[in-house]
Amino acid sequence: MDTLTRPAIAFVNPSVGFADRRKSKPIGLAYIMAYLEKSGFPSLGFDFGDSEDDAVELAALYGLDRFDVVGFSVYNESFRAAIAMAEWIKSRRPECLIVLGGPHATAVHEHILRRYSCVDVVVRREGEEAMLDLVRGLTLSSGSGSGSDVDVEVDVEVDVDVDVEVDDRAKLTGIKGTTWRAPDGSGLLVNEDRDFVPDLDQIPFPDAEFISHSGYPDLTYYDEVQGRLKAALTICSSRSCPYNCSFCGVLTIGRKYRSREAERVVAELLHFRERHGVNYEHVYFSDANFFVSPTRALEVAEALYEADPQVTFSFGTRVNQILKAAEVLPRLKERGLRFIELGIESASEPVLERLAKHVKPEVNVAAVRLLKRLGIEISLDFIMLDPATTLPDIRANLEFLREAGFYDYVPHDHLYTALVLYEGTPIRDFYAQRFGVVFDPDDLPSPFTLFELPEVQRFSDTLRAFRKRWQDRIDGALAQGELALASMADGSDDWDFPREPHARLQLDVVSLRHAPNLFMERLLEDAEAGFPRLNEGGDEGGDKREEGGLEALLPRLGHDHVHLHDLIERTEAVAREAGFVQAPGAAAPHGRD
Numbered sequence: 001m002d003t004l005t006r007p008a009i010a011f012v013n014p015s016v017g018f019a020d021r022r023k024s025k026p027i028g029l030a031y032i033m034a035y036l037e038k039s040g041f042p043s044l045g046f047d048f049g050d051s052e053d054d055a056v057e058l059a060a061l062y063g064l065d066r067f068d069v070v071g072f073s074v075y076n077e078s079f080r081a082a083i084a085m086a087e088w089i090k091s092r093r094p095e096c097l098i099v100l101g102g103p104h105a106t107a108v109h110e111h112i113l114r115r116y117s118c119v120d121v122v123v124r125r126e127g128e129e130a131m132l133d134l135v136r137g138l139t140l141s142s143g144s145g146s147g148s149d150v151d152v153e154v155d156v157e158v159d160v161d162v163d164v165e166v167d168d169r170a171k172l173t174g175i176k177g178t179t180w181r182a183p184d185g186s187g188l189l190v191n192e193d194r195d196f197v198p199d200l201d202q203i204p205f206p207d208a209e210f211i212s213h214s215g216y217p218d219l220t221y222y223d224e225v226q227g228r229l230k231a232a233l234t235i236c237s238s239r240s241c242p243y244n245c246s247f248c249g250v251l252t253i254g255r256k257y258r259s260r261e262a263e264r265v266v267a268e269l270l271h272f273r274e275r276h277g278v279n280y281e282h283v284y285f286s287d288a289n290f291f292v293s294p295t296r297a298l299e300v301a302e303a304l305y306e307a308d309p310q311v312t313f314s315f316g317t318r319v320n321q322i323l324k325a326a327e328v329l330p331r332l333k334e335r336g337l338r339f340i341e342l343g344i345e346s347a348s349e350p351v352l353e354r355l356a357k358h359v360k361p362e363v364n365v366a367a368v369r370l371l372k373r374l375g376i377e378i379s380l381d382f383i384m385l386d387p388a389t390t391l392p393d394i395r396a397n398l399e400f401l402r403e404a405g406f407y408d409y410v411p412h413d414h415l416y417t418a419l420v421l422y423e424g425t426p427i428r429d430f431y432a433q434r435f436g437v438v439f440d441p442d443d444l445p446s447p448f449t450l451f452e453l454p455e456v457q458r459f460s461d462t463l464r465a466f467r468k469r470w471q472d473r474i475d476g477a478l479a480q481g482e483l484a485l486a487s488m489a490d491g492s493d494d495w496d497f498p499r500e501p502h503a504r505l506q507l508d509v510v511s512l513r514h515a516p517n518l519f520m521e522r523l524l525e526d527a528e529a530g531f532p533r534l535n536e537g538g539d540e541g542g543d544k545r546e547e548g549g550l551e552a553l554l555p556r557l558g559h560d561h562v563h564l565h566d567l568i569e570r571t572e573a574v575a576r577e578a579g580f581v582q583a584p585g586a587a588a589p590h591g592r593d
Contacts, residue, residue, distance in 0.1 A: 030206035107424025290315035294325035347400030
């Protein structure tokens with residue numbers, strides 16, 4: 001065993017280009033950081049995931065050129081930001097080893113190394129073991145010094161068991177699961193895939209902190225059954241999914257499903273309770289598919305309940321698994337299951353076929369009915385539009401949402417979703433062949449510009465215009481109205497709000513929940529008729545005509561059928577009179593926020 005100086009290591013989650021108030025820590029990087037820490041290699045984490053600032057300015061502000069190794073976890077949306085940071089680091093510190101990993105890097109690893117000289121190596125699929133081999137191999141002899149100025153511990157004893165010479169990067173190029181540029185310039189070195197980590201329970205809990213200039217909102221869950229707000233924790237209890245949905249990025253990393261033991265899931269909850277000093281009482285399972293094994297799911301639920309009967313939980317799964325394991329669901333509910341994020345995706349059979357869901361629309365309906373009958377809330381995963389969408393596909397979706405009882409469902413995001421063609425997914429290849437194009441591997445084409453049918457394109461453009469103009473206002477008024485109604489129901493305040501305004505507020509809140517759905521129905525009717533209302537009035541110059549047409553499609557709402565603007569203002573006024581005004585960006589009390 002030799003006394004060695006460890007390299008200064010940073011991991012970066014680059015920006016996807018927009019802000020998200022529901023931002024959470026990048027759990028994939030946290031696992032890698034914890035894994036390295038366990039083996040004696042501390043690192044610093046930087047999370048810029050929701051930053052709208054310039055990537056190079058962020059790299060300079062946080063001194064990313066101080067490190068010997070900088071690893072980026074990249075998705076399609078964040079790739080260009082990662083490359084901009086990597087180029088800046090290399091220009092300042094050429095000897096820094098730049099590592100890319102994640103779904104996008106895995107999908108186009110050869111392309112990245114051919115096009116971008118600032119990237120030294122791509123770690124494909126899972127990153128823990130390959131990154132450990134890399135940093136062990138880069139460990140410098142204490143006499144040479146790293147030349148970095150980073151506040152991490154150094155000069156400790158590290159057991160180097162990788163078969164490489166100290167500080168000889170050429171010997172690292174054979175590490176499994178990595179792709180390199182050949183040292184002699186002869187091409188690329190694509191090493192064989194590394195086996196997946198077989199035992200997830202051997203990986204430490206993702207106990208890593210990130211530097212982020214935007215911070216993290218407290219994660220909560222409003223438990224309507226217990227009538228209180230709970231501190232919540234995200235836990236990943238398994239990896240991958242055995243299904244092959246054509247649009248899913250899990251396919252890029254690999255379909256080998258593995259799960260953790262129930263006792264380790266409970267131990268993680270208790271660990272973070274103590275670590276953060278927070279009594280977490282709801283667990284959001286972030287698994288790609290938590291319900292692959294209903295038996296294991298029940299074991300986890302029983303273990304959580306035994307540890308603390310107040311703990312509730314939620315998870316995501318597919319509709320067909322709900323029906324196959326229907327007998328388990330009542331017991332899961334007894335043990336704290338509050339809602340299921342259900343991958344419905346579409347009510348149109350042709351769309352479901354393109355998405356390789358291998359279910360029929362009636363299976364979606366049956367799964368929803370079962371969960372509603374059991375009183376288990378549904379969080380909706382839905383893809384309203386894809387490039388080949390037709391107006392009948394949209395009609396099928398809207399009829400399903402109405403008949404299945406999703407008119408009261410918030411948030412309304414599902415109404416505005418469009419299929420994203422991620423690199424490495426079969427659906428991207430499908431549309432490349434269908435369109436006769438080659439998508440640039442660096443680009444993520446906007447899903448709102450790929451529609452084949454002009455009527456669908458115009459439908460989408462108008463729907464997006466409605467969202468931009470009205471959705472934030474609807475959300476704000478709805479949040480204030482719901483807070484007022486919830487507080488009235490609590491009976492916790494000593495004031496007597498008149499019954500008639502109270503009843504009207506209830507009706508107005510329901511109307512606001514329905515407003516985007518009703519607008520979308522009217523827009524679809526107009527599209528099916530050739531857009532006569534949208535074509536009404538205004539100039540032929542474009543924007544004015546569209547604005548006037550959009551106005552004509554707005555539904556009249558409330559008990560007295562008023563304009564949407566008036567309904568919003570009235571709801572906000574009544575909420576203010578009741579003394580409940582919500583701060584901008586705060587979450588309404590409907591659970592999943």
